[in-house]
Amino acid sequence: xxxxxxxxxxxxxxxxxxxxxxxxxxxxxxxxxxxxxxxxxxxxxxxxxxxxxxxxxxxxxxxxxxxxxxxxxxxxxxxxxxxxxxxxxxxxxxxxxxxxxxxxxxxxxxxxxxxxxxxxxxxxxxxxxxxxxxxxx
Amino acid sequence: xxxxxxxxxxxxxxxxxxxxxxxxxxxxxxxxxxxxxxxxxxxxxxxxxxxxxxxxxxxxxxxxxxxxxxxxxxxxxxxxxxxxxxxxxxxxxxxxxxxxxxxxxxxxxxxxxxxxxxxxxxxxxxxxxxxxxxxxxxxxxxxx
Numbered sequence: 001x002x003x004x005x006x007x008x009x010x011x012x013x014x015x016x017x018x019x020x021x022x023x024x025x026x027x028x029x030x031x032x033x034x035x036x037x038x039x040x041x042x043x044x045x046x047x048x049x050x051x052x053x054x055x056x057x058x059x060x061x062x063x064x065x066x067x068x069x070x071x072x073x074x075x076x077x078x079x080x081x082x083x084x085x086x087x088x089x090x091x092x093x094x095x096x097x098x099x100x101x102x103x104x105x106x107x108x109x110x111x112x113x114x115x116x117x118x119x120x121x122x123x124x125x126x127x128x129x130x131x132x133x134x135x136x137x
Numbered sequence: 138x139x140x141x142x143x144x145x146x147x148x149x150x151x152x153x154x155x156x157x158x159x160x161x162x163x164x165x166x167x168x169x170x171x172x173x174x175x176x177x178x179x180x181x182x183x184x185x186x187x188x189x190x191x192x193x194x195x196x197x198x199x200x201x202x203x204x205x206x207x208x209x210x211x212x213x214x215x216x217x218x219x220x221x222x223x224x225x226x227x228x229x230x231x232x233x234x235x236x237x238x239x240x241x242x243x244x245x246x247x248x249x250x251x252x253x254x255x256x257x258x259x260x261x262x263x264x265x266x267x268x269x270x271x272x273x274x275x276x277x278x279x280x281x
Binding site: 002003004005010012013015016017019020021022024025027029032033034035036037038041042043044046047049053054056057060061063065066067068070071072073074075080083085086087088090091092093095098099100103106107108109110111113115116118120125126128131 | 170196197200203215217224227229273
């Protein structure tokens with residue numbers, strides 16, 4: 001059951017990316033280009049998503065277990081440390097270079113975009129490199 | 138700053154955002170999981186195996202969405218201007234750094250801000266600022 005739910009929610013997430021146009025890197029870059037011809041759409045995507053999320057997370061986020069009886073795996077860390085900041089800044093640089101963040105890049109695979117396959121392959125290599133580096137450190 | 142009114146799509150952006158927020162909320166409510174795409178993918182690369190079935194199912198749904206869209210509404214607009222070397226560089230950076238910073242636009246930006254997490258607020262401000270600066274430098278700064 002949780003697996004089927006995950007699939008359907010992945011589908012819903014993908015439809016959100018498609019309807020909002022966020023699957024399109026050119027549109028994302030149109031938001032990040034505040035000095036050029038600015039497309040504020042991404043801000044409204046965030047408003048919509050966080051608006052729903054804030055209400056539903058508040059109502060249901062404190063449960064001991066999920067509706068389907070799964071353990072709630074919610075991050076508990078509160079500290080602002082160096083990896084958080086370096087990672088977020090680095091991610092923003094990579095996001096700005098191509099206009100792809102992980103969700104839209106993976107969704108674009110389904111549209112058969114060759115360039116998305118290249119980006120996702122490099123992204124997996126980067127993530128794998130992180131795991132190797134973590135294991136060594 | 139000039140707003141490009143011809144590109145701005147407020148209603149579809151808001152509706153798409155609502156669906157993304159609904160998906161992320163339901164994943165937590167039903168499965169107890171955070172819908173952070175970099176975390177979902179990254180967990181697949183960890184050993185020992187970190188329950189990969191729900192991760193693969195979510196990502197499968199994400200990939201299936203444009204296929205369904207293609208059948209019903211036609212090809213979605215996806216324009217990728219970056220060349221291959223740039224895509225590889227960007228992909229490597231995004232992969233490593235989203236794991237280092239424990240999240241991306243979905244995990245920190247959507248889920249984290251919805252949970253009012255101070256870590257996610259800091260991360261979101263950092264990656265937004267870095268994204269703005271990077272695009273500025275690429276398009277307007279470096280001989281652009």
